[in-house]
Amino acid sequence: MAKTFKGGVHPGHFKSATAGKPIADANPPARVAVLMQQHIGAPCEPLVEVGDAVKVGQKVGDSQAFVSVPAHSSVSGKVVELRDYPHPVGRPARAVVIESDGQDTWHESVKANPPLEELSGDDIKKIIREAGIAGMGGATFPTHVKLSPPPEKPIDTVIINGSECEPFLTADHRLMLERPEAVVFGLKALMKVLGVEKGYIGVEDNKPDCVEALKKAAEGEPVEVKSFHTKYPQGAEKQLIYAFNGREVPSGGLPMDVGTVVQNAGTAVAIADAVRKGVPLLERIVTVTGPGVEAPANLRVKIGTMVSEVIAQCGGLKENARKVILGGPMMGLAQNTTEMPVIKGTSGILVLTDKEVHIHEIQPCIRCGRCVEVCPVSIMPLVIGSATEKGYPDKAEAYHAVDCIECGCCSYICPAKRPLTQWIRLSKGEILAKAKKK
Amino acid sequence: MEKKLVVSSSPHLRAPETIQSIMFDVLTALFPAALAGVLLFGYSALITILLATFTAMLTEALVLRTRNIIGDGSAAVTGLLLALTLPPAPPWWLVVFGSVVAILIGKHVFGGLGSNLFNPALVGRAVLTVSWAGHMTAWAAPLDGVSAATPLAGGSASMLEMFTGTIPGSIGETSAAALLLGALWLFYKGLISWHIPVSYIATVFVMGAIQAGAGFAGPAEMLSQGLFHVLAGGLLLAAFFMATDMVTSPVTREGQVIFGAGIGIITMAIRFYGGYPEGVTFAILLMNGATPLIDNLTVPTKFGEVKA
Ligand code: SF4
Ligand code: SF4
Numbered sequence: 140m141a142k143t144f145k146g147g148v149h150p151g152h153f154k155s156a157t158a159g160k161p162i163a164d165a166n167p168p169a170r171v172a173v174l175m176q177q178h179i180g181a182p183c184e185p186l187v188e189v190g191d192a193v194k195v196g197q198k199v200g201d202s203q204a205f206v207s208v209p210a211h212s213s214v215s216g217k218v219v220e221l222r223d224y225p226h227p228v229g230r231p232a233r234a235v236v237i238e239s240d241g242q243d244t245w246h247e248s249v250k251a252n253p254p255l256e257e258l259s260g261d262d263i264k265k266i267i268r269e270a271g272i273a274g275m276g277g278a279t280f281p282t283h284v285k286l287s288p289p290p291e292k293p294i295d296t297v298i299i300n301g302s303e304c305e306p307f308l309t310a311d312h313r314l315m316l317e318r319p320e321a322v323v324f325g326l327k328a329l330m331k332v333l334g335v336e337k338g339y340i341g342v343e344d345n346k347p348d349c350v351e352a353l354k355k356a357a358e359g360e361p362v363e364v365k366s367f368h369t370k371y372p373q374g375a376e377k378q379l380i381y382a383f384n385g386r387e388v389p390s391g392g393l394p395m396d397v398g399t400v401v402q403n404a405g406t407a408v409a410i411a412d413a414v415r416k417g418v419p420l421l422e423r424i425v426t427v428t429g430p431g432v433e434a435p436a437n438l439r440v441k442i443g444t445m446v447s448e449v450i451a452q453c454g455g456l457k458e459n460a461r462k463v464i465l466g467g468p469m470m471g472l473a474q475n476t477t478e479m480p481v482i483k484g485t486s487g488i489l490v491l492t493d494k495e496v497h498i499h500e501i502q503p504c505i506r507c508g509r510c511v512e513v514c515p516v517s518i519m520p521l522v523i524g525s526a527t528e529k530g531y532p533d534k535a536e537a538y539h540a541v542d543c544i545e546c547g548c549c550s551y552i553c554p555a556k557r558p559l560t561q562w563i564r565l566s567k568g569e570i571l572a573k574a575k576k577k
Numbered sequence: 578m579e580k581k582l583v584v585s586s587s588p589h590l591r592a593p594e595t596i597q598s599i600m601f602d603v604l605t606a607l608f609p610a611a612l613a614g615v616l617l618f619g620y621s622a623l624i625t626i627l628l629a630t631f632t633a634m635l636t637e638a639l640v641l642r643t644r645n646i647i648g649d650g651s652a653a654v655t656g657l658l659l660a661l662t663l664p665p666a667p668p669w670w671l672v673v674f675g676s677v678v679a680i681l682i683g684k685h686v687f688g689g690l691g692s693n694l695f696n697p698a699l700v701g702r703a704v705l706t707v708s709w710a711g712h713m714t715a716w717a718a719p720l721d722g723v724s725a726a727t728p729l730a731g732g733s734a735s736m737l738e739m740f741t742g743t744i745p746g747s748i749g750e751t752s753a754a755a756l757l758l759g760a761l762w763l764f765y766k767g768l769i770s771w772h773i774p775v776s777y778i779a780t781v782f783v784m785g786a787i788q789a790g791a792g793f794a795g796p797a798e799m800l801s802q803g804l805f806h807v808l809a810g811g812l813l814l815a816a817f818f819m820a821t822d823m824v825t826s827p828v829t830r831e832g833q834v835i836f837g838a839g840i841g842i843i844t845m846a847i848r849f850y851g852g853y854p855e856g857v858t859f860a861i862l863l864m865n866g867a868t869p870l871i872d873n874l875t876v877p878t879k880f881g882e883v884k885a
Contacts, residue, residue: 150590161791306590378882440812461583468589475584487588488831494582502649503691508828510580518882521828539879547588555691561586 143368146380146515149467150306150371152345155201156435157309157428161319164439165425166409166452167241168544171443172234173199173210177482178273179280180206189360191218196419197510198271199235200317204209208271208281208320212246213421213441214239225479226408227446227465228472234480237443255324260332263414265333270413271420271483276311276374276403277466284409285402286332288395296385301342301349301404302374305467305575310424311404312456313437315342315349316359318408319356323351325407329514338362340404341379345369371469371473372546376401379420418543420483427453431460431490436535440481446488447477459498464489469502510559516542519559520549520559527562537568543567591667596690599649599823601768606759607657607818611757614748617719618665619684622748625672629660632676640685650689656678658698658818662811662858663705664715671712675701682782695865696825699858706858728809728853731805736801739808750811760817769821773834775814780807780841789847806845815840825865832868832875838857 151455183200187193194215198318201209212235214492220236252258252266268283288294299322303311315322326338337397340357344366366381367373377388379401386397394401402410407421412418421442428435433454444466450456458464458557464471465485510520518539526534540563615623619715638646647653656676660833663672682704683691683697706713725745734744737835742752750756753795763769786799794802804810820826820840827836840860847856 148592150588280629346739381880387881392880392881461581462585462589463582464587464589468587470587471589472587473582473589477583477679495589497591498585499591501691504826505596505599505691505823506826507599507823508833511828511877512813512830517877518879519828519876538876542879542881545587548864550590551590552592552594554592554599556591556595558586560588564586 143370143373144515145517146513146548147370147372147378148513148551148571149387150551152310153306154345155280157426157437158312160309160313160436162313162439162518164206165444165489166247167439168239168444168448170216170219170238170443171213171238171441172236172445172480173443174224174232174234174480174482175200175214176226176228176229176232177210177279177442177484178208179180180204180208182256183207183210183233185221185233187218187235189218189221192216193218193237194244194267196249196421197246198248198419200235204514206284208268208273210285211271211419213443215239217245217496225474225476227474227479227482227485234402234443248417249419251418252403254416255328255414257577258331258414260334261380263301263332265504266413266417267410269403269419270409271306272406272409272413273420273483275401275405275409275423275483275486277470277484277486279482281405282402282412285395285400286329288333288400292336292395292398294395294398294400296381296384296399297329297333297338298342298380298399298401299338299407300374300376300401301340301346301353301406303346304343304369304371304374305469305471305487305533306371307428307489308370308426308467309428309437310426310486312346312349314408314424315346315404316352318350319352319409320537321411322404323356323362324415325402325410328410329400329402329407330361336361339383340364341367341383343367343369343373347497359363371548372515374517374543375544375546377544390539421484421487423481425485426451427485427492428485430495431457431462433457440485442483442572443476443480446474446479446481449481449488450477450490456490457492459492459494461493469551470545483569485488496563502555503559504555504557507554508556509512509552511549513552515546515548516544518542520563523566524549524559524562525559527566530571532566535563536570540566541570582619596649596651596702599768600654602762602768603654603818604657606762606768607654607661607749609755609758610661610749610752611657613742614665615659617742617751618717622763624669624844625663625665625667625748626657626660626724628669628672629663629676629830632656632673633659633680634767636677637684640680641689643845644825645792646703652680655684655701660696660702660838662702665717665748667712668810671705671709672864673707678704693824694868695862696743696819698823699862700812703858703862705792708855717741718745719751725792728805736804736808739805740815746788747811750814756813763817763821769817770830770833770847772830773821774816775830775836776837777820777833777841778807778812780838781812781845784845788845806848810855811857815861819857820861820864823849826870827871828873828876829872829877832871835871835875836864839867
């Protein structure tokens with residue numbers, strides 16, 4: 140039996156629209172808006188001013204903080220504006236707006252590194268930070284931070300997360316299929332940083348083609364490809380680790396607490412490009428899909444390109460398009476505008492139509508227990524949900540609202556259509572804010 | 578274009594199942610038992626079923642001040658369940674009264690759907706049993722309608738008769754075959770899991786067998802006594818359709834096993850020692866009352882709680 144974790148749901152794949160479509164280059168943007176906050180942690184300060192000429196791969200923003208990564212220009216041209224832009228996952232944030240000269244001239248700082256054998260772990264870590272790499276599965280946690288465990292937490296397992304368990308999304312699928320050797324190379328670089336002898340790649344068993352391609356690429360390498368039962372949220376970090384080696388990341392802890400580091404497949408490829416060619420994180424694969432898009436596709440998009448432009452390239456929105464989601468349908472965020480830039484964590488642009496967008500009437504909980512059954516962290520969504528609804532924050536806290544990973548399984552399954560995830564997220568936010576104040 | 582984008586919280590996909598679809602599936606699952614009741618006990622059973630169901634639906638619509646008499650379908654389930662626990666030919670006012678009590682006292686006094694502590698149909702039945710014991714035990718032999726005693730009250734019945742349902746008893750409880758058919762549908766639809774029915778039935782079986790064993794019966798006799806207690810009375814109806822009521826049973830799997838076993842023990846205690854030959858109704862109601870406690874005792878261990 141394929142390995143898996145407790146709980147979870149089967150919301151359907153919806154991947155066939157794009158799974159068979161090779162990655163294509165998006166049209167070169169006329170201008171890009173590089174957001175100064177594309178990662179979890181301290182925002183960048185712009186390093187350029189209006190009027191400056193910039194080149195591809197040039198750093199345009201950075202921060203002194205440890206938990207932060209720099210941002211680079213994905214085009215060559217001129218800085219025309221520093222202004223706030225709507226942000227895919229947060230409040231509007233500052234962006235460096237660059238008008239492209241269409242030349243795509245590389246910046247001098249972009250040059251190939253020595254081969255992996257000649258680099259030390261610290262060299263690689265530095266390359267990764269300087270390349271601006273943050274988790275590309277959507278969480279965008281700075282990668283070099285994950286690679287800096289304190290000495291008392293030795294790492295013995297590195298896993299590349301190729302689950303891509305969100306329905307609709309196929310960006311990682313295509314990337315693993317088309318560039319399996321880069322995934323393996325990225326993994327080897329990570330192993331070197333962490334001093335680990337053996338690495339793993341985990342893929343859901345609905346992508347047998349990827350498993351095969353990766354296995355082939357991993358031949359002769361100290362890398363093992365494992366396939367997992369297809370179930371959402373297989374790609375959630377702690378659930379993946381549990382399915383892998385049975386280790387439970389302690390509540391409130393990090394994967395490094397159980398000697399494990401997980402990186403997304405797209406991140407591995409970005410690491411490979413940074414280590415081999417010295418190319419920082421300038422573009423990413425975005426799955427543009429959903430019933431509301433004319434021509435779904437997997438596109439290689441330059442960071443900072445407007446979502447509206449990317450959608451336009453896929454034939455534009457259909458007449459009945461009602462919802463634009465950045466990310467997947469389970470955890471992605473619905474947006475009220477498409478005039479916002481693609482960032483490092485934008486794995487998908489999903490457009491739903493009138494048919495899929497329902498405004499559900501919230502009904503009373505009938506205590507069916509389904510939410511408890513599917514919750515991957517084994518908390519009681521019905522209790523926390525009702526406590527939030529009725530305004531009992533203490534009860535929400537006592538029932539471990541903070542452990543929620545916001546996977547959406549409980550809301551998905553609830554027959555009473557209660558917005559459990561939303562309520563729990565609310566309580567979680569309040570509890571964390573309160574804890575911070577203390 | 579921009580204006581009409583809908584912004585709502587994730588997840589953006591929802592499972593197709595709704596409360597209404599669940600209630601409809603339960604009604605479907607009860608259909609074989611209801612049909613068996615009508616075939617076995619005739620016209621009066623049909624009237625009783627329709628009257629109880631309709632009264633329940635009407636009462637609910639009045640309480641909710643809505644013209645939508647079907648609503649979420651839960652009232653129909655309550656009414657039908659109540660009817661299936663009634664004797665074949667009760668007076669009409671008894672049926673109406675029971676249905677109104679079930680919906681009003683059993684459900685809406687507690688705050689309506691989802692908030693009720695006790696199974697509404699059983700609340701209705703309990704009130705009727707206590708108030709009009711005579712009417713509630715006016716059993717008749719199936720097919721010919723001659724008054725007769727149920728197996729639990731000393732009437733005779735073979736295992737085969739208990740399986741097909743050609744024994745005296747309530748409208749929907751006598752045919753094990755029809756009940757199992759409906760139960761299969763519930764399993765298939767994922768509306769019940771094995772935890773409550775199996776723990777309940779197993780407890781009853783074991784206690785029935787042990788009691789026979791204590792009376793120096795041989796293994797064969799112990800087996801048949803165990804089976805007798807499982808097939809007799811309203812036990813199967815209760816095990817699959819009443820004890821499994823989502824609202825009034827524990828939400829966790831462990832809790833459900835405790836709950837089922839608890840009902841089994843109380844049922845048998847009443848059958849062995851109590852004043853009523855049948856203990857199912859009160860056993861379930863008592864365990865309904867214990868459900869919040871069981872839920873508190875069986876809060877699952879959250880992921881990452883152990884072994885830091
Ligand atoms: S899934 Fe919904 S109806 Fe069922 S117990 Fe959870 S909150 Fe209640
Ligand atoms: S409570 Fe949180 S972790 Fe559990 S199912 Fe709901 S969203 Fe997922």
